[in-house]
Amino acid sequence: MLTDRIRKCNQAPLRPGARYVLYRCSVNRRVEANHALTFVVELANHLGLPVLFYEQLGCEYPYASDRLHTFALQGSTETAARAARLGIGYALDLRWRRRSGDAGWRSALARAAALVVDDYPYGLIAQTEVAQYAVDSSCIVPMRTWDERAYAAYSLRPKMRRILDRFLRPVPALRVHHRFRVAVPEFHTPVLPAAIPELVGRCEIDHSVPPSAQFPGGRAEALRRLRRFLRSRLRRYARHKNDPAMHATSDLSPYLHGGYLSSLEVALAAQNYARENRLMADEFLEELIVRRELAFNFACHTELPHSLRVLPEWARATLQRHKRDRRDPAYAREQFDAGATDDDLWNATQRELRVRGKIHGYFRMYWGKKILEWSRTPEDALQTMIYLNDRYALDGQDPNSYANILWCFGLHDRPWPERPVYGTVRSMSRAGMERKTDVPAYLREIEALR
Numbered sequence: 288m289l290t291d292r293i294r295k296c297n298q299a300p301l302r303p304g305a306r307y308v309l310y311r312c313s314v315n316r317r318v319e320a321n322h323a324l325t326f327v328v329e330l331a332n333h334l335g336l337p338v339l340f341y342e343q344l345g346c347e348y349p350y351a352s353d354r355l356h357t358f359a360l361q362g363s364t365e366t367a368a369r370a371a372r373l374g375i376g377y378a379l380d381l382r383w384r385r386r387s388g389d390a391g392w393r394s395a396l397a398r399a400a401a402l403v404v405d406d407y408p409y410g411l412i413a414q415t416e417v418a419q420y421a422v423d424s425s426c427i428v429p430m431r432t433w434d435e436r437a438y439a440a441y442s443l444r445p446k447m448r449r450i451l452d453r454f455l456r457p458v459p460a461l462r463v464h465h466r467f468r469v470a471v472p473e474f475h476t477p478v479l480p481a482a483i484p485e486l487v488g489r490c491e492i493d494h495s496v497p498p499s500a501q502f503p504g505g506r507a508e509a510l511r512r513l514r515r516f517l518r519s520r521l522r523r524y525a526r527h528k529n530d531p532a533m534h535a536t537s538d539l540s541p542y543l544h545g546g547y548l549s550s551l552e553v554a555l556a557a558q559n560y561a562r563e564n565r566l567m568a569d570e571f572l573e574e575l576i577v578r579r580e581l582a583f584n585f586a587c588h589t590e591l592p593h594s595l596r597v598l599p600e601w602a603r604a605t606l607q608r609h610k611r612d613r614r615d616p617a618y619a620r621e622q623f624d625a626g627a628t629d630d631d632l633w634n635a636t637q638r639e640l641r642v643r644g645k646i647h648g649y650f651r652m653y654w655g656k657k658i659l660e661w662s663r664t665p666e667d668a669l670q671t672m673i674y675l676n677d678r679y680a681l682d683g684q685d686p687n688s689y690a691n692i693l694w695c696f697g698l699h700d701r702p703w704p705e706r707p708v709y710g711t712v713r714s715m716s717r718a719g720m721e722r723k724t725d726v727p728a729y730l731r732e733i734e735a736l737r
């Protein structure tokens with residue numbers, strides 16, 4: 288239900304004489320399957336106003352780079368066109384420098400009757416003088432449903448199952464009553480795909496992390512990948528999801544993180560496809576719904592998502608007891624970054640991250656576990672993982688990033704037999720990877736990446 292997703296963020300009134308209702312899109316970069324936009328359109332229809340979809344791309348977000356900027360800009364042309372077809376205005380506020388000032392945003396806000404923003408665990412709700420609402424279009428079961436942190440997947444899963452049907456419903460199509468006919472704001476930067484390298488080149492960001500050739504941004508690309516997953520991968524997912532050589536996973540995480548797709552529409556599509564083709568989608572839905580929303584639950588109820596202090600007591604105690612264990616080998620962050628360890632499998636995972644912008648899920652666990660094993664302290668390991676993942680991954684800086692990085696240290700897990708360095712935190716070994724997956728095929732594939 289839409290009302291379960293909406294929070295009123297202030298007591299400010301609607302602005303009289305305004306030109307439109309403003310949607311500030313910071314996470315869910317899409318026109319379709321977006322509860323926030325559904326709410327904006329309903330509110331605007333009620334007020335007899337059009338809608339303006341405002342997107343800002345500044346240079347000051349963490350690890351701003353050619354890779355992350357390109358992925359964001361590659362969706363802009365399409366979002367503008369999709370919005371225009373429905374009668375919604377679109378404005379991109381592309382800021383060239385770190386201290387560009389907020390003039391565009393202030394002028395967009397000054398003419399708005401009300402502001403609607405994406406509800407997100409790491410989103411800051413700015414003070415405004417107009418009525419402001421936050422809408423959760425990131426989760427299937429709205430993240431604010433849960434008033435406490437779940438201990439692990441097993442404690443969230445049954446509660447979720449009880450109410451899931453209520454939320455597993457398509458988002459209705461948008462019907463705009465008042466088309467946007469106001470002049471497009473003067474700060475808007477139109478984006479032509481061919482001009483993206485030049486636009487990105489002008490921004491004051493890190494130009495040493497290049498765009499990913501494997502993961503272009505945009506909704507059309509996201510939908511293409513979803514169709515490919517359903518047609519040729521879903522039936523093999525449960526059996527082969529841990530082996531990258533089998534290409535059985537969806538590769539949708541950059542598009543879910545970038546907001547080009549909603550997890551709700553992916554879940555519905557997988558469910559329908561499975562029903563029509565007599566397949567099981569349970570394993571995939573477990574990852575997409577339970578695991579992903581466990582990470583949002585963690586993010587909503589954790590003040591310090593970047594700290595080992597949020598680990599369960601048993602994990603903190605065991606890591607502390609093993610803090611002085613000899614690390615052999617031990618590497619510095621620069622060696623990890625350069626993929627210069629003595630383990631060619633680990634180096635390949637890092638190469639996949641640096642070149643593609645994402646590591647296959649099972650090998651990402653190995654990547655994280657080995658950073659824990661080969662860093663001077665668990666704190667160093669955590670900082671290295673966050674740095675590398677946030678900097679290079681197209682799905683980084685997500686609730687999933689920190690919950691899963693901390694999983695490598697015992698979050699949402701249980702104690703395992705005791706070992707050096709790890710203590711009772713679950714470990715992973717090269718021999719295990721070779722037993723369970725086709726390591727030579729993975730090494731060949733990554734070696735061939737340009």
Ligand SMILES: Cc1cc2nc3c(=O)[nH]c(=O)nc-3n(C[C@H](O)[C@H](O)[C@H](O)COP(=O)(O)OP(=O)(O)OC[C@H]3O[C@@H](n4cnc5c(N)ncnc54)[C@H](O)[C@@H]3O)c2cc1C
Binds near residue numbers: 528579649683685688
């Ligand atoms: C150290 C480490 C760091 C990670 N960092 C990130 C990150 O920055 N961003 C990110 O989205 N995921 C992260 N993950 C979780 C997981 O590896 C990715 O979500 C998954 O590999 C994405 O690939 P896919 O889309 O092909 O997944 P699929 O297997 O096709 O799964 C479909 C979707 O389900 C969700 N999902 C899958 N596995 C998990 C999981 N373990 N936990 C939560 N949700 C899951 C994702 O949204 C994914 O796109 C990390 C895992 C580890 C071990």
